[in-house]
Amino acid sequence: MRGKLWAWMLLVVVLGALLAFGATSKPMSGSSEDRLFALAEQMRCLACAGESVSNSQAPLAVEMRGLIGRQMRSGKTDDEILTYFADRYGERVLLRPANSGLTALVWIAPVVVAAAAVAGLGLVFGRARSREADSIDITDADRELVRRVMAERSEGSPP
C-alpha cells in the first residue's frame, strides 16, 4: 500500500483538505488590542536601544501605543497608520524597510542569493543525473566477489 500511487494521492488530498479548511475557516477573532500590538511591533521606539514600540516600556513607546490606538479608532487602515508614523518620525521608525529605492535591495538580495543557490544546486544535480544515466556493467566476477564475501561474513558472525 505504501508504495502505491493512489495511497499517496489520498495523503495529499487529506493534507490539502485539512490545510485548506484551516486556512479559510473563520480565524479566532483578534481583538483590537492584538491589532494595536501587531502594529506597534512594526515600529521602532526611537528613544530605546533597538527595541520595538511593542516591546519597550519606555514612556515614548507607551505614548506611541496610545497614538496608534487613537489612529485605529479614527478608522485608518494599517498601512495608513504606518505611513502616518513614517511621516511624523521619519522612515527610521519603520522596522520593515521600505520596498523602494535603494532600500529595496535588502528584500531583493536574499531572493537573488537564494535563486543563485537553487540554480547552482540544479546544476550539480543535473550533472549527477546525466551520470546516473550511464549504467554500470556488473560482471560475473563482481557477483562472485560479493557472494564470497557475504558467505565469509555469515560464517564469521552469528546470523
Add this chain to the structure above:
Amino acid sequence: MNLALGVAGLTLGFVAAVAGIVSQAVGLRRDRPTILRRAPGYAALCMTGATVAFAAMERALLTNDTTVRYVAENGSSRTPFPFDVATLWSALEGSILLWALILGGFTLAVARKFRDRLDDHLVGWAILVMFVVCAYFFALMLGPAAPFHSFDPAPGYDGPGPNVLLQNHILMAFHPPMLYLGYVGFTVPFAFAIGALVTGRLGEGWLIETRRWTLVAFGFLTAGIVLGAWWSYEVLGWGGYWAWDPVEIASFLPWLTASAFIHSVMMQERRGLLRVWNLSLLCATFGLTILGTFLTRSGVIESVHAFSESDIGAWLLSGFAAIVVVSVGLIGWRGELLRSPGRIDSPLSREGAFLANNLLFSVFAFVCLLGVTFPLIIEALRDERISVGEPFFNRMTMPLGMVLLFLMGVAPVLPWRRTNTETLAQRLWWPAWCAPAAVGVALLVGARGIEPLLAFALGGFAAGSALRQLTLATRRQGLRGLVGRANGGMIVHLGVIVIAVAIAASNSFQHQGEFDLSEGQTARVGGHTLRYEGSRVVEADNRRELRARIRVDGKDVFEPRINQYLATGQEIGTPSVDLGITRDVYLSLQRAAGEDNPTVSIRAIVQPLVQWLWFGGMVMIAGTALSAFPGRRRRNPLDPVSRPVPEEVPV
C-alpha cells in the same frame, strides 16, 4: 593588591602566549620534537595567567575593591550574591576576561588531549594558532579593553552596580558563560583547519579529531542562545523571547554556519566531498564570532546589549580581517589539494539533501548578516537612517525555516549515494502521515491560519521521520541506539521541531492587552480573567519592589512588579507568569499604584506553548551530548557508501 595581581596575571598570560608562538614556530621550522613537546607548559602558563587575572577580578568584585576602575564602574557593595560574581561579565572588559579564561582552558585542553602527538606538525600548527588567538585576547586586555585600571575612589564611594537588567534574573549568571564556551570552542576546529591547510594534510583524519570539539562548542552555543531567550522572556516584560536584536543575531550566525558544518562534514568523512566548503565553514564560524563581537561591542550598532563603546572596534575588525585573509589565502594556496575525489551520484541521496541543507543554512546566515549590516550600508551610502527589524527577519526567514523542516523530514531516511522513489515512498509512508495528523490535532484544538498549520504539518512530518530512525535504531541496539552521531542527531532534530512548533504557535496565537485597573476591577484577555487585588511593597537589600497582586481566573495570585534599584534610582519591571503546559499568561506591571493615581497599569499576554521552547532547547542539548559519544560501528564492508578514509601518516 587585586589590581597588581590582575595586571600580573594578564602579563603572564600574554608573555606565555607569545613565548608559545615563538617556541612552536621554531619547533615547526627546525622540526625539533623536543621544542614542540613544550607546548603544554606554555598553555598551562597561559591558563595560569588568565586564572590569576580572573580570580583577582572576582575577588575585587566580591570585596568591592573600588580601586579597580571596573569594580568602581560596574560593581556595588549592595549587589547580592551571585550577581556580584556575574558582574564580571556585565561589561565589555570583564567579558573579554571571561573569554580569555575559557580560551586558556581550551588551549590547555587541546595541548593535554594531544599530548602524545605534539611533535605531529598538524597538531603543532593548531596549537600555534591557539596561542596566536590567546595572545590577541591578552593584548586586547592590555590595550583597548583593559579590565585592570586604577581608580581613586572618594571616601565612602560605592559603585552603581551592574546594569539592572542583568541583576534582575539568575539566568544572567549562566547565559554569558555558556555562550562564550560556545564561541571560544570554535577556536579549536578553526585551529586544526588552519593546521591542516598549512601542513597540506587535508585527509579526513583531522576532521574526525575535531568533530567532537565542534559538537561541544555547538552544544554550549545552543545552550547559551536558549538561555538568552529564556532570560529575555523572564526579564524584559514584553512576553517575547527573540526580537532579532543585533546581539541575538551575532550569536545566531556562528550557530547557523556550525550547523551547516556539522551536516556537511559527514559528506567529507564518508565521501571525501566538499573539502573547500567545509574548511570555509569552520573559518567562517570562527570569524563570525569575532565579527559578531565587533558589531555589538564597538558601538556601531545600537542594541540593548551594546553596553559599552570603546576603541576596541578597530582591534576586533582587524582581527576579523586577519581571519578572513589568512583563511582565504590558505584555502586558495591549497586549492589543488582540496579537489574532492568523489562526486555526487544522484540528487535523491543523503549527499543531495545535505547539499540542499547547507545552501539553506548559508542563505539563512546571509539574510541575518544582511539585515544587521544593511542600515550601516545605507547610512554610509546615503546618509539616511533606516531600520531593519523583526518584520523583515520574520518574513524572510519563515520560508527558509519551512523548507528546512521539510528537508529534516526527508533527509534522515535517504541512503547515501542514490535511491529510487519506491524505497523513498516506502520509508516516508508513516512519517508523511504524521503531517495530516499534526494538522488534524491542531485544528481540533482550534488553531487556524495557513502559516502555523503548514509549520505544524512540516513539524509532524520531520518528527515522524526522526522517530522512525530512532525506533529502528533502538529496535536493533536497544538504548544504545540513542547514542552516536546519526541517532543523537535525530534527538537534536526532535528538539528543533519542538522549538519550531512552539515559535509558530506562540507567534500566531498570541493575545495581549494593556489595562488600567483599580482595586477589585477585572479585565479579560485571550479567554482569561485578571482581577487586581491590590498592591504591596517589598523592601530588599538593593532594591524596593512595588508589586501588584493579580488573580488569574479566580485561582492563583501573581505579582508582577517594578523594582526600584537604590544605587542608581533606576526602575525596571519584572514580569510574573502563570506558566502552563499549553499556554502562559504573562503579566507585567507598566505603572505601579501611586498616591495621585491608585490604579495600576498591567500588560497581559496570553500565548501558547512558550514553555516548550526551553524544553526543546534541553532536548537539543541532550541530543548533542549523545551524538558526541561514539555510536556502535555497524559498517558492512560491502556497503558501497564507505570509501576508505585515507590513513593519517603514523607518528
